Amino acid sequence: MDEITFAVLGTGGIGRRALEVSQYKDTLTPVAACDRHGVAVDFDGLDVDELLAATEGNIDSEPRDDEVVTDGGAATSTAEGGVKQHGEDRGVVASSQARPSEDPIQAIIDHGDRIDAVLLALPNYEHDFIPRTADRFAEGGYAGVVIDVLKRSRVIDMLDDRSEAFEESGITFICGAGATPGLLTGAAALAAQSFVEVTDVDIWWGVGLESGYEDNRGTVREDIAHLPEYDIETARELSEDEIEAIIDDRDGVIEFEDMEHADDVLLERAGVCDAEDVSVGGILDVRNDEKPTTTTVRVTGRTFDGETATNTFRLGDETSMEANVNGPALGYLKAGVRRNRAGEYGVFGPAELMPGF
Numbered sequence: 001m002d003e004i005t006f007a008v009l010g011t012g013g014i015g016r017r018a019l020e021v022s023q024y025k026d027t028l029t030p031v032a033a034c035d036r037h038g039v040a041v042d043f044d045g046l047d048v049d050e051l052l053a054a055t056e057g058n059i060d061s062e063p064r065d066d067e068v069v070t071d072g073g074a075a076t077s078t079a080e081g082g083v084k085q086h087g088e089d090r091g092v093v094a095s096s097q098a099r100p101s102e103d104p105i106q107a108i109i110d111h112g113d114r115i116d117a118v119l120l121a122l123p124n125y126e127h128d129f130i131p132r133t134a135d136r137f138a139e140g141g142y143a144g145v146v147i148d149v150l151k152r153s154r155v156i157d158m159l160d161d162r163s164e165a166f167e168e169s170g171i172t173f174i175c176g177a178g179a180t181p182g183l184l185t186g187a188a189a190l191a192a193q194s195f196v197e198v199t200d201v202d203i204w205w206g207v208g209l210e211s212g213y214e215d216n217r218g219t220v221r222e223d224i225a226h227l228p229e230y231d232i233e234t235a236r237e238l239s240e241d242e243i244e245a246i247i248d249d250r251d252g253v254i255e256f257e258d259m260e261h262a263d264d265v266l267l268e269r270a271g272v273c274d275a276e277d278v279s280v281g282g283i284l285d286v287r288n289d290e291k292p293t294t295t296t297v298r299v300t301g302r303t304f305d306g307e308t309a310t311n312t313f314r315l316g317d318e319t320s321m322e323a324n325v326n327g328p329a330l331g332y333l334k335a336g337v338r339r340n341r342a343g344e345y346g347v348f349g350p351a352e353l354m355p356g357f
């Protein structure tokens with residue numbers, strides 16, 4: 001496969017690791033990265049080691065009320081929380097390759113003709129943030145791959161609504177392509193191949209995050225929004241202290257049931273099963289690196305010759321969340337580029353990039 005240039009939007013917990021993992025993937029060259037403060041662009045390839053060192057412990061993941069994100073305005077804030085900062089500059093601007101920008105996303109769109117794929121490692125505190133960001137790429141004349149690792153089911157419909165616009169623009173949009181949804185959705189689609197009818201898909205994940213906790217505060221906040229007492233708006237408003245209190249109350253271990261994870265709609269749109277037959281839950285432990293439970297996908301169905309069985313896919317307990325999100329995200333990115341170069345545009349989920357059902 002020819003070289004692929006790609007950009008990462010968001011150099012938080014996920015985006016930084018995507019850059020790191022890309023160094024182990026053939027043909028991928030990171031040429032641009034941004035966060036809410038600035039942007040780094042280098043078409044000879046970013047110096048990932050320098051960028052990671054500069055942003056180590058320097059992620060600004062606190063949600064912003066006063067942030068203007070989609071109309072070309074500045075991403076500014078008066079909030080001081082959520083930043084573990086060293087040196088004078090926040091986030092990516094601490095890298096010598098980056099410069100401050102009033103509108104970092106636009107700066108990347110402006111270079112779009114030299115970027116094959118864009119990985120959106122952005123937060124999802126407003127459900128339409130990623131769809132609106134995608135709109136900006138389409139309106140800015142971008143023609144390439146856009147891929148996200150978002151979790152929420154309802155956002156997939158919002159992206160589907162844009163399918164025609166993406167097709168007209170020459171955009172191949174891959175949605176929900178992290179771990180869950182993403183790797184585990186793809187695994188479910190593969191496991192389903194033994195069956196003529198799938199009756200249940202049960203996804204159960206375990207994440208141990210002790211040493212990655214500081215880097216993944218954004219993800220933890222979004223996960224809290226899946227607890228029955230919270231939603232995306234109330235989770236967005238929580239202070240860091242309130243989040244710590246929620247974690248303390250549970251001795252560092254948070255269990256989730258019936259999560260609104262897009263694995264359900266992504267399996268339905270790939271024809272594997274009905275969305276309502278998919279359930280997602282899991283356990284997050286922020287005080288241990290060891291997974292509190294083994295991540296499994298169980299797909300139950302009926303074979304053509306009348307048997308009922310459950311195919312199970314299990315992740316090794318040693319694999320980290322970062323490995324299970326970013327390896328698949330970059331793998332799906334490459335699959336997207338193949339489609340894009342073959343002239344296939346529109347919206348695709350991870351299950352559709354597996355054998356058809």
Ligand SMILES: NC(=O)c1ccc[n+]([C@@H]2O[C@H](COP(=O)([O-])OP(=O)(O)OC[C@H]3O[C@@H](n4cnc5c(N)ncnc54)[C@H](O)[C@@H]3O)[C@@H](O)[C@H]2O)c1
Binds near residue numbers: 075091121220222
């Ligand atoms: N599918 C999966 O398996 C999976 C797993 C983990 C995380 N995620 C998702 O990945 C996303 C990112 O998580 P994270 O932990 O990296 O979050 P984070 O808060 O650590 O990082 C978000 C980054 O986005 C940047 N950003 C925010 N607003 C911006 C703007 N307007 N312009 C430019 N940059 C902006 C921030 O500066 C930061 O660098 C979340 O939505 C999370 O739910 C998915």
